[in-house]
Amino acid sequence: MQYISTRNKELSVKSAAAIKKGLSEEGGLFVPEEIPALSLVDLKKLVNLSYTERAVYILKKYLTDFLVKELRECAENAYGGGKFSSDSPAPLVNLEKGTNILELWHGPTCAFKDMALQILPHFLTKAMKKTGEDKTVVILVATSGDTGKAALEGFSNVDGTKIIVFYPSEGVSDIQKLQMITQEGNNVCVSGIKGNFDDAQSGVKAIFTDEVANAEFLKNNCVMSSANSINWGRLVPQIVYYVSAYCDMVASGEVEMGDKINICVPTGNFGNILAAYYAMKMGVPVNRLVCASNSNNVLTEFIKTGEYNKNRDFRTTISPSMDILISSNLERLLFDLSGNDDKKVSKWMKDLAEKGNYKVSADIKKKLSKLFWAGCCDDYFTKECIYKTNKTYGYTIDTHTAVAVDVYEQYKTETGDMTPAVIVSTASPFKFNQSVLSALGKDSEANSMDEFALLDLLSNVSGMEIPESLKNLKGAEKRFEGVCEKNELLATVSEFIRK
Numbered sequence: 001m002q003y004i005s006t007r008n009k010e011l012s013v014k015s016a017a018a019i020k021k022g023l024s025e026e027g028g029l030f031v032p033e034e035i036p037a038l039s040l041v042d043l044k045k046l047v048n049l050s051y052t053e054r055a056v057y058i059l060k061k062y063l064t065d066f067l068v069k070e071l072r073e074c075a076e077n078a079y080g081g082g083k084f085s086s087d088s089p090a091p092l093v094n095l096e097k098g099t100n101i102l103e104l105w106h107g108p109t110c111a112f113k114d115m116a117l118q119i120l121p122h123f124l125t126k127a128m129k130k131t132g133e134d135k136t137v138v139i140l141v142a143t144s145g146d147t148g149k150a151a152l153e154g155f156s157n158v159d160g161t162k163i164i165v166f167y168p169s170e171g172v173s174d175i176q177k178l179q180m181i182t183q184e185g186n187n188v189c190v191s192g193i194k195g196n197f198d199d200a201q202s203g204v205k206a207i208f209t210d211e212v213a214n215a216e217f218l219k220n221n222c223v224m225s226s227a228n229s230i231n232w233g234r235l236v237p238q239i240v241y242y243v244s245a246y247c248d249m250v251a252s253g254e255v256e257m258g259d260k261i262n263i264c265v266p267t268g269n270f271g272n273i274l275a276a277y278y279a280m281k282m283g284v285p286v287n288r289l290v291c292a293s294n295s296n297n298v299l300t301e302f303i304k305t306g307e308y309n310k311n312r313d314f315r316t317t318i319s320p321s322m323d324i325l326i327s328s329n330l331e332r333l334l335f336d337l338s339g340n341d342d343k344k345v346s347k348w349m350k351d352l353a354e355k356g357n358y359k360v361s362a363d364i365k366k367k368l369s370k371l372f373w374a375g376c377c378d379d380y381f382t383k384e385c386i387y388k389t390n391k392t393y394g395y396t397i398d399t400h401t402a403v404a405v406d407v408y409e410q411y412k413t414e415t416g417d418m419t420p421a422v423i424v425s426t427a428s429p430f431k432f433n434q435s436v437l438s439a440l441g442k443d444s445e446a447n448s449m450d451e452f453a454l455l456d457l458l459s460n461v462s463g464m465e466i467p468e469s470l471k472n473l474k475g476a477e478k479r480f481e482g483v484c485e486k487n488e489l490l491a492t493v494s495e496f497i498r499k
């Protein structure tokens, strides 16, 4: 199978090259030429398999230039090597009939980014061999908090790679920051930037397409790649857990094989929900995809009106990993909905870059609203949802998951649709302990106690165990305390690769 760029479909590469490059040279994103099919017979076969075997089966449909043996090695290393704290890396928890929570945070950094970033370095090292790459691959990452740590954890000490991460210095939780600045490994670098996630992401994207910078990197025997969800190698492992969740629902009797489900995803860069869309297009029976945003509700508006407009105030919320106004992966959806129209996509993306907005045609708008429903939830209702979910089910969720649970309630109220649902849980509540405790009525403690006391308190209040990796942050050496200006990203990268 070939991969083509959303901004120039004449550009066509194999999956190994798409994963190695991350982003196409003219700024477009790689997508599979066509989306492979998954029949109900195929799905039936997967019901009795382990997560790793389900993964190998789905990955093989997309990464056709990898051998099954190679994909199995990748999947076993990622999901089978004791890196995940639960039996299945992506367990489905039933809250009540029709409401299922897909817990994607049992990996080493306690957020769903591990699902892809534990396997991406394995894909990449194999892709380098396949493409005869002898240079060092430098992974450039812009993070709203969770990607950075997950990428660092995945790439730390991986031969032939270096990784540098930029995070908004005032835009992440204390735990998230601690996780990143204490990262171990001899090939890693972390820097804060004085700006928000969009500044970090735009800065990183600009380096990719900067010819002078790329020439300098080559002189230092380096090439760039990306671990952001613009990299196809990030998206494809995410398709797996939607297929897997459906199989688990069949196995538990929540649905019969072939029955439709709804999927609700707390969304930022549109990567996670896009993977759900691809799962649906492959053949997983899905009725509706529900896109949940926090107060940065640019996607809610887009799905409701067909107009994308990032010209609005950026809000800092208690669900910081969704504080995003430029959702990169929407480009892939638009490419697909427009029937692979690279000219149209290029025009929209140019308008977005130059004017900050674009509007899709009526037929695309129609397709959008048939497939998707969108809603948003502010900090007040996010906290209320954490409180209510805890009281009703004795189940504690983080701030991002709460946005999805709240929006899904809105969806049910507005539509009356009672299709069984999977609501995606993207982070452990311990990662956002201060906001979660404050929602649970422990305001004064949340504002006075240190991070580690808060972990203990949340464990008492929720009855959940503190994840080992967070406990171990106590006393870890702070290695990276630097912060740079928005226009200093390239200088920071150059200094790092010369080391």
Ligand SMILES: *Cc1c(COP(=O)(O)O)cnc(C)c1O
Pocket: 111, 112, 113, 146, 147, 229, 266, 267, 268, 269, 270, 271, 272, 273, 321, 322, 400, 426, 427
């Ligand atoms: C990254 C992240 C999101 C948003 O995911 P996208 O793929 O960017 O839409 C939601 N919740 C958490 C906890 C995250 O880390």
